[in-house]
Amino acid sequence: MSGNEWQVEHRYLDLPERFYTRVHPTPLRGARLVCFNHTLADQMGFSTRDQDEWAQVGAGAELLEGMEPVAMKYTGHQFGAYNPDLGDGRGLLLWETIGPDGRRWDWHLKGAGQTPYSRFGDGRAVLRSTIREYLCSEAMAGLGIATTRALFMTAASDPVQRETVETAATLMRVTPSHIRFGHFEFASYHLGAGAVKTLLDHVISLHFPELEELPEQERYLRWLETVAQRTARLIADWQAVGFCHGVMNSDNMSILGETFDYGPFAFLDDFNAGYICNRTDQGGRYAYNRQPQIGFTNCQYLANALLPIMDEDALRRSLRHYETAYNERFMRNMRDKLGLLMAQEDDLQLVMDTFNLLHQHSVDYTGFFRALSHLHSRGPSPIRDLFVERETADSWLEAYQQRLEREEQSAEDREQAMLSVNPKFILRNYLAQQIIDAAKNEDYQPMQDLLKVLAKPFDEWTEFEHLAAPPPDSGKGLALSCSS
Structure with a gap:
């Protein structure tokens, strides 16, 4: 490795051994590096002249000095039902590095092979899902939404059986912490109060040091308030860009308030408030319009896990910060999208009227707000063209223009x-x-082009205009399964 400016640690191993199992990766055959995030690597404090030197690490065939791979143990609520058998079933936490800016990064190799928590699975990830997570985590970063990141990706020749036979791949996912709400549920329901306190002290010391000087109970309550607020703001940010997370189980909720574990997901095409992006989600538990409530439910699961060491009434008071944080962030986001600087009492009604308009007329969500952004320079025609009934658009535009007259900008x-x-x-x-589809033919240039655009999604990129086009009818409203 060349040009490294990091420090190496593995502080997760400070936790009691019940929180993990040491497991070595199962190497892949014929692995090759197909995507490497040089910009992120620079932020993390290292560079490489030859990205292929990481291929063996990504294949699980080589460990660098200081890497001690472990499968993390956690539990969680899946679609509302508690599952005690969860844990890293196909990924391994390799080590932690600290960059020159002092930021900590966990390195987690997804698709590394079987672990004690694989639950009859093969421990592998497939090319399809690995590409989707790489693309979406970087798309979210480009949008300024808190997320785990993709450092690099390998493809291999090993066959993997899913609905059909697919090829294996791995992803090196990085984030300051891989600890989830489910870690606290495991500690609370299976290890006891001492383990909950140990885990909470560990998390605060590493990731919330600003709370350490507070008295113990106040410190713990402030921590829960902070996590609830971050979670609420994250989901408000999802709603603003039309993002749907199809598997909002509590084991997929980050204690840092980051978007975590990209399984079935989608950005809205034609606006549908009840859109379900996961075809496994038969009841629509994680539909677009239910995400704010599910975020709160997951925070309740986290609070319940803290009951062995905290007062129940105090926990309830802390959770009230979720609703306040969500409402404030959501309205701020929507005022920004509508170009409103001066808050007015009737702004919420305008926002709801806008959502109702888009829902009733199945209007492309991203296309509408981008066209609205150009209203001054390009006029109303691009907006009206999104509607079959243009009179409806005209009526909304008239109300919107009246609201803009109260602005000073x-x-x-x-x-x-x-x-x-x-x-x-x-x-x-x-x-x-x-x-x-291109990657199946070992053509990764389209992926590189799309990543370039997703890194700066607000730019015009006239040479990539086709990537801004709405989908054909056959590509709208796709729902995906959890298979990966």
């Missing part, structure tokens, strides 16, 4: 501000499928 400044928050490019599912 110039139209030019408003347009620039709106263009900086309403993306032109999102990771539509039909685009992801095109990338997957």
